Amino acid sequence: MMENTTQSSAQKANPVKSFIAGGFGGMCNVIVGHPLDTIKVRLQTMPLPLPGQSARYKGVADCAVQTFRKEGIRGFYRGISAPLMGVTPIYAVDFAVYAAGKRLFQSDDNIALTYPQIFVAGALAGVCSALVTVPSDRIKVLLQTQTVSSGPVLYHGTLDTAIKLYRQGGIKSLFKGTCACILRDSPTGFYFVTYEFLQDLARKKSQTGKISTASTILSGGTAGMVFWTLAVPFDVLKSRLQSAPEGTYKHGIRSVFRNLMANEGPKALFRGIFPILLRAFPSTAAVFFGVELANDFLKA
Structure with missing residues (x-):
């Protein structure tokens, strides 16, 4: 079994190595988690049924079955090229900024970071990575919500979608949902604190001081x-905003929130939470597994 020498909070962070490792970890995330992400987005953005009609999808299983029947395996990977092309800079920036944030609190390798300091570094990373995420997220959501049965196909792949969005509304259209994306990624501080806390516990229990692959995955x-769990409501609002036709929500995420509360109630803020959490464990485990694997390679 491969053993990872996970960088502890007492080791001075290296933004350059973290940039490379983060990009590789992000690619692992997309490959593992995209099918459930597609289901999540389709559940979040499906229209309300008309009186006497049933909902387009009855739940996660029904959405998966319908997707497979109508579109095959490819249906689960609609829009994957957008996050794959954007994932390297997104996760690279995330982990590089996190490492840079940690360095702000470290004068040498003997200073162990406190969890509040890790939280601040992680929160800063979340804001910066969100700014990089927006265009690929916008394209991904549009491609994922464009089903074979929903009408004429408007977008034919990542590049075609990007060109059409730019022609429709310029850069502003590509970056639609920026504030929503920043809000969605705001709990990143908790993300890194949880990981570092659990790895510190594992390191203390280890006789060799090394962290096993199983510990990294867990x-x-x-x-x-x-x-x-913290980000789901913001993710629902972001998906609704980014998938809506231009002019639907005049005041951005505020209009989405008001519309959702008026028509569907608070419960709708957690629509798609089951596939999100189902996807969260393996896809995020894949991120850190990829990051640690890359770190081991860079140290060799």
């Missing part, structure tokens, strides 16, 4: 579930 997966 810590990373748990961190992902904590993050997404």
